[in-house]
Amino acid sequence: MSTPADELKTAVIIEDDAEIRHILAEVLESSGFSTVSVGNGIDGVRAVLTYKPLLTTIDVNMPGIDGIEAAKRIRAQSDTFIIMLTGLSEEADVIAGLGAGADDYLLKPFRPRELRARVEALLRRSRGVPAAPSPAPATQGDVGPSFPVRTATSAVPTAPAVGDVDAPAPLVVAPASGSGGAAGRVPVDADGEWLEHRDLRLHPENRVVLIGGDELDLTRTEFDLLATLLESKRRVRSKADLTLVLRGESYVTSYYVGDADKRAVEAHMTNLRRKLGDSAANPRYIETVRGVGYRLTAESA
Structure with missing residues (x-):
């Protein structure tokens, strides 16, 4: 189930590698997002608070505060979906990322199709509250500096069929949740009892x-x-x-x-x-x- 085409979707990309930032932006824009890209954790936290994105991707290893600390600060103030990306494979890093509030965890290198599939899975999950519309870029006196916003360049695709995903890479999945009633939600009684x-x-x-x-x-x-x-x-x-x-x-x-x-x-x-x-x-x-x-x-x- 794809997100309605008229819903404004913004993604913040927090990644210090310019090439990977570009790949992430292209993948997310092909999925209907407008993207905001920053190169360090401090600017990333400010961008999330400024733009209130539906989705945020965070690299673990960055200058300044690392991705784990950035995720903790973001999660304390935002309900954005968080996907952590890292070249590390130690289980301790997985636990640290998920413990910081990440919803999904991808290991580099990743296939663009795999990232799209994970994003679609997140969007199929129900959410606690609808995503807020993306505000205009921040001005002086706002939470943080203004960041360049790239708008989506194509229509939102439908989720890939099960057989359409490439052979799986070593990924960790922990998608987010909420109460919006999307497919796959936990079965409950109709009267909503405890x-x-x-x-x-x-x-x-x-x-x-x-x-x-x-x-x-x-x-x-x-x-x-x-x-x-x-x-x-x-x-x-x-x-x-x-x-x-x-x-x-x-x-x-x-x-x-x-x-x-x-x-x-x-x-x-x-x-x-x-x-x-x-x-x-x-x-x-x-x-x-x-x-x-x-x-x-x-x-x-």
Whole structure:
């Protein structure tokens, strides 16, 4: 499902390599975005606050503040979809990027078609609130300096068919979520009732999570993981299954899920458990079924 053609879409590209900036801009403009490109993390944070983009791509290794710190600062003030790009492959970098609030994580070099497919998957995911229209370039006294804006040069394409994507490169997928009702959203009751487990309560429509009456601050992906497990109750959800749910591709059983995708789910689950105050060794809410996936704990200890 493509985004409506009349919706204004802006993407901020934070990348210190001019050639890669150009490639990213061409790919995103071919997907219907207007792009704003900057070469360092400080300007990137300012650009996001100024233009309120639907999507932001961030390189991990940059001069000044790195991409991890930039993502943390952006996520603290913006609900933009964040895709991290890096040439590093260590799992610690994946966990750090996802922990900073990234929704997706691509390793360089990447194929343009793969990036388009990931962007389409993000746009298919439901969002908490509609993206704000892109304001005019900042003037003196605004949040940050004015950045050049490149407008889209072609119509928004439809999402590529499953068989249309090139052979998968080592990617990590962790798309974002929300409550807009796009394909692949977590199944919920029509009346929007609370999903509950022990003292944990989640409202799918209002996107609120409570533990003993205290509200938790979860990322979109953490929320969707938790909602999926609460809806599934004691049914085990595999890492591959959760990857497809987060992509909005839960109805496509043949979609490729690699080891990097599964590690992304593990990283998000680690962050989710930390926020829940849960322990993998002695879980109160979510237990690991070794070699399979995850499910809720029993109702009573």
